[in-house]
Amino acid sequence: MTEQTSADQQERVIAEGVDEEPVENNRRLxxxxxxxxxxxxxxxxxxxxxxxxxxxxxxEWTGIDIPFLPRFPMETWNFRIVHIAGALILGxxxxxxRSFVADGEGKKSxxxxxxxxxxxxxxLYAIWTVFGIANQIASGVQWNGxxxxxxxxxIYHFGLPLLVATTVGIITGxxxxxxxxxxxxxxxxLSICGVAVAFYLITIYDTLMRNSTGTPFAPIGISLAAVVGTVLIMELTRRVAGLAxxxxxAVFLVYVFTGDLLPGFLNAPNIEWTRFFSQVYTDAGILGPTTAVSSTYIILFIVFAAxxxxxxxxxxxxxFAFAAAGKSRGGPAKVAIFASGLMGMINGTSAGNVVATGSLTIPLMKKVGYPKRTAGAVEAAAxxxxxxxxxxxxxGAFIMAEITGIPYTDIAIAAIIPATLYFVSIYFMVDFEAAKLGMRGMRADELxxxxxxxxxxxxxxPIIILIYALFMGYSVIRAGTLATVAAAVVSWLTPARMGVRSTVKAFEIAGIMSIQIIAVCACAGIIVGVISLTGVGARFSSVLLGLxxxxxFIALFFAMCISILLGMGMPTTAAYAVAASVVAPGLVQLGIPQLTAHFFVFYFAVVSAITPPVALASYAAAGISGANPMETSVASFKIGISAxxxxxxxxxxxxxxxxGTWLEIIRAGATAIFGVFLLSSGMQGWFAGARxxxxxxxxxxxxxxxxxxxxLVTDLIGVAIAGALFVVQYKFHPAPDSQISVKGSD
Structure with a gap:
């Protein structure tokens, strides 16, 4: 009996470790x-x-004053500087x-x-110089730069030594x-160089020189520290997020110093390098909205995810998704929609979510009959x-709240119907695909x-507590903290009880998980700094106004294309941060409400992950499914067309x-859902139970x-068209399109 139960358990699909972070091919172990x-x-x-x-x-907890421990709350800019420096050291x-060779070893050098x-x-000499400067300032010397x-x-005792050390570190690396x-x-x-930058900015820049940034009175050391900091951030971003x-x-940085040579709306004033770099490491750039969010909300929710x-x-x-939806036709695809929606909400990266849940759902989708490119596309879209x-x-939504000043709860409420439309559309697409191919669901004994x-x-x-706390008026930080504590408490009711060791492990995982998003946010801050300091965003807005x-509609279409182009190959957070700086202000100037304008940009920044030719989520899914990456990206674009x-x-x-009023909201939601149903039917060629x-x-x-x-008029026309088509299909059964077998194409 025990052997039979064990065998039965082995036949069932049991998810284990789907939320574990994949180990990148250049991560040290x-x-x-x-x-x-x-x-x-x-x-x-x-x-x-x-x-x-x-x-x-x-x-305060211990009653012991330990000098080198930080006092909370920390000054905001210092906190962000430490936030980036810590990520550099860990990263x-x-x-x-570079990636490791197959056996994980390489020749020593x-x-x-x-x-x-x-x-x-x-x-180290550069750090020693900062100590000396700080001591002079403390003794009353007026350090005016x-x-x-x-x-x-x-220049000679801090900046140049630090530049030399950074250059050697990158090249030898x-x-x-x-x-x-x-x-x-x-x-x-490189870690030491990152510490030197942070130490200078906190001790010198913070004490006397903050108001001089971007002016001729800014000390040259600020510019040199910012050059090194920018290079370090870009190098770490390359390692953890690729070249895109x-x-x-790099294009934006080149634009800073060549913009005065360009024609038309791209023309920018000539900016001295010292002025630019003295200001780029402020809240006008690297320490701006993207780092503000990564140092607060994002890392807190990464801890929650851990x-x-x-x-x-x-x-x-x-x-749970397998148990609830696995028996319906094409069940694994519907499981992917549900599970990936839940997991993607928490882990914050499309490609990472594909790897986490797709490693289980994609093979099962292929098993029940989905072509491999479709299996990968469904997972990528979900x-x-x-x-x-x-x-x-x-x-991205945290950055939206930071940039717009709109409360996060308002943003979350506004997202309910659009998110519902997206996932309902994907559900219809995979259901109709399953119907066309005559797929079965999974057996009860497999689930x-x-x-x-x-x-x-x-x-x-924990999710319920998070939602409740947010809508009861708690701050996002307090709500996230309560949800994190709830996750630990809930674990005590399961075999995976969290004790001291597993709690420390969770914080360890969170620290590692945070590196990529922090590097990406800091690097996006460089671009945001270029946009704000050169004024190219305002000139782009004037182009949108002219269109x-x-x-x-043409202006909106143009804004859509720019948002997708800026997001191709980039993580969602960076894609939205850049598009929000370039595109959203122009939409607001068109008279579009701020929330609508930013949601418009946000959606297209998100779907750039499934938009060919550079679709990170689709490429990750193709790697698991074994399909052609470009075919997978085209298929995922089709499945996510409603977005x-x-x-x-x-x-x-x-x-x-x-x-709007509740009646307007309900009518808009209901008619839009029916609209995406018709759209999915048209895209898949399946309506009223037949091709x-x-x-x-x-x-x-x-x-x-x-x-x-x-x-109202267009809704009535749409209903009339749908009714007429249903009668035609039901009564006359027109011959369907002759279609090449999708299975054969794979």
């Missing part, structure tokens, strides 16, 4: 004492943020400059290591052999939708038992964003667009 040191640094980094955000102080420690060791001397003596000190389990000397050097964002950042991972809630989400699923909405899943439904409590004079229409829907009908002819598909799309427009 430490063991022994090195592991404990790095684990402590990661856990301390994450806990430091939770403590700072909640105003906790170890000195360079954990991520190699003693000569390069020796060069890196030698370069530590100028880096203008006298030749002070300039020479900052690129050239050096790779040992996956060992600390790299060049990367230790780096290339775009606690959910430690308490195995992610596994439960997927198992995972991308998690970024627009309230209440967490990935990380987790629904009754058992229902007995563990208390695992949703709108001819046709407002390209929804922004136009809430532009023409504000009730979609909960702006349809080409003219029927065209009619369905036209009817869908009428329903989506939002007006």
């Amino acid at each position: 430490f063991s022994g004492n090195a592991y404990y040191v790095v684990a402590f640094l990661s856990a301390f980094y994450a806990f430091f943020h939770v403590a700072a955000l909640n105003g906790l102080s170890i000195s 360079f420690t954990l991520y190699s400059a 003693p000569a390069l290591d020796l060069l890196a060791w030698a370069a530590m001397l100028p880096a 203008m006298s030749p003596e002070f300039k020479n000190t900052e 690129w050239l050096r052999g790779r040992e996956r389990g060992q600390v790299s000397v060049p990367d230790v050097l 964002l780096i290339i775009i950042s 606690f959910l991972q430690a308490s195995k809630v992610g596994d439960y989400f997927v198992n 995972s991308t939708g998690g970024q627009i699923m309230p209440p967490i909405m990935g990380a 987790p038992k629904l009754g058992q899943m229902m007995r563990q439904i208390f695992l949703f409590i 709108a004079e001819a046709n407002q 390209f229409i929804v922004p136009f829907m809430f532009f023409y009908n504000g009730a979609i964003l909960m702006d 349809v002819a080409w003219f029927m598909r065209l009619g369905l799309v036209i009817g869908a667009l009428c329903m989506i427009a939002g007006g």
